[in-house]
Amino acid sequence: MQTITEWRHRAEMLTPPFPWDRPQWHDTGGPTVVLLHGLWRGWRAMQPLARALENDGFSTLNIPYPSARLPIHHLVTHVRHQIEDKVGDGPVHFITHSLGGILLRSLLAGEVRWKTGRAIMLAPPNAGSEIVDWSKKHPLLHIALGPAGRELASDGVPQNLPALPSEVRAAVIMGNRCSIPIFKKLLGDENDGIVSAAKGRIDGLCGFSVINADHTFIQTHPEAIRLSLEFLKTGVWPG
Template identity: 75%
Template structure:
């Protein structure tokens, strides 16, 4: 049964982005963790995770970006400009959700010095998503995905972007709970309703786990938080 605080977190995460949203920087004195939300979402989608990180002494930079309006390269430049404002002598880590993981790949390929920190990607469509392929036969949905979303097909941008810089400490967490039954038949045996678990894999990962979570709320899952904090702390991942 969900607690009151969990329902509050879910409501916050579903709050749509607003034009006046700005990056949220919380300096707690520790290493910086950059948080990047996914398609159609806003910074509030990452706030439960941000609070857990801040409680452990990490500084957080939770960056909103117009995910459904611009192509991946332009979005990456937008995010990069905000990271540069706080990047210092402290390591920069990333925790991303969905499209945010693709942006992290684009950013780190151009800024390899930032790859000295940890990178944790939640439900990233590194191999694209079959749902984007399917949307090509449904023009309104395909249009609503925006330039970045439309490029996330199984033959699209995720398969052509550079891999992470060599030596990057990166891990991926995928979900296996399908909360959108209409899409279940389009995806692999293990999926979160949006992305098949196998499509989250990418060359050079230090860790890969599939947990009982759906695509929308994987950020607040206790196992996501536990694995992320452990990886940030000592770089270890369960076998």
């Protein structure tokens, strides 16, 4: 049974993005964690997680980006500029959700001005998306995905990205609770309603866990928060 606080968090996370949204920077004096939301979402989708990080002493940079309007390479440029505008000399950690994980991989495939620390990708379509593949036969949905969403096909951007830099310690958390049954037949046996758990794997990970969470709200699942905080603090995957 969901508590009132949990329902409030979910309502906040489902708030649509607005054109006037700006990065949310909260400096606690602790290590910086950059948060990147997923497709069609806004910074509020990551805000409950940001508060959990801040309560544990981390500084957070929660970045909105126009996920439904621009292709991935333009989104990466936008995110890079936002990070460079805020971070200092210390290591920069990342927690991403869904498309945000592909932006991170794209970002780190090029030169960056900061030292990247640890990275946790929540429900990333690292091997592409079966739903995007299926949408090619349904033009209205394919158009609605937007340029970045269409690039998440199995033969799209995720499959053509290089491995993460060897110095970046990265982990993935996938969900296995399917709360959107409409796509169930398209996905593997273990999925979160949007992404198959197997699609989250990528070479070079130091941690991979599958938890009882759905795609939309995995970033506030207690186990996802626990795993993320321990990994950020120790560099050792606790799963």
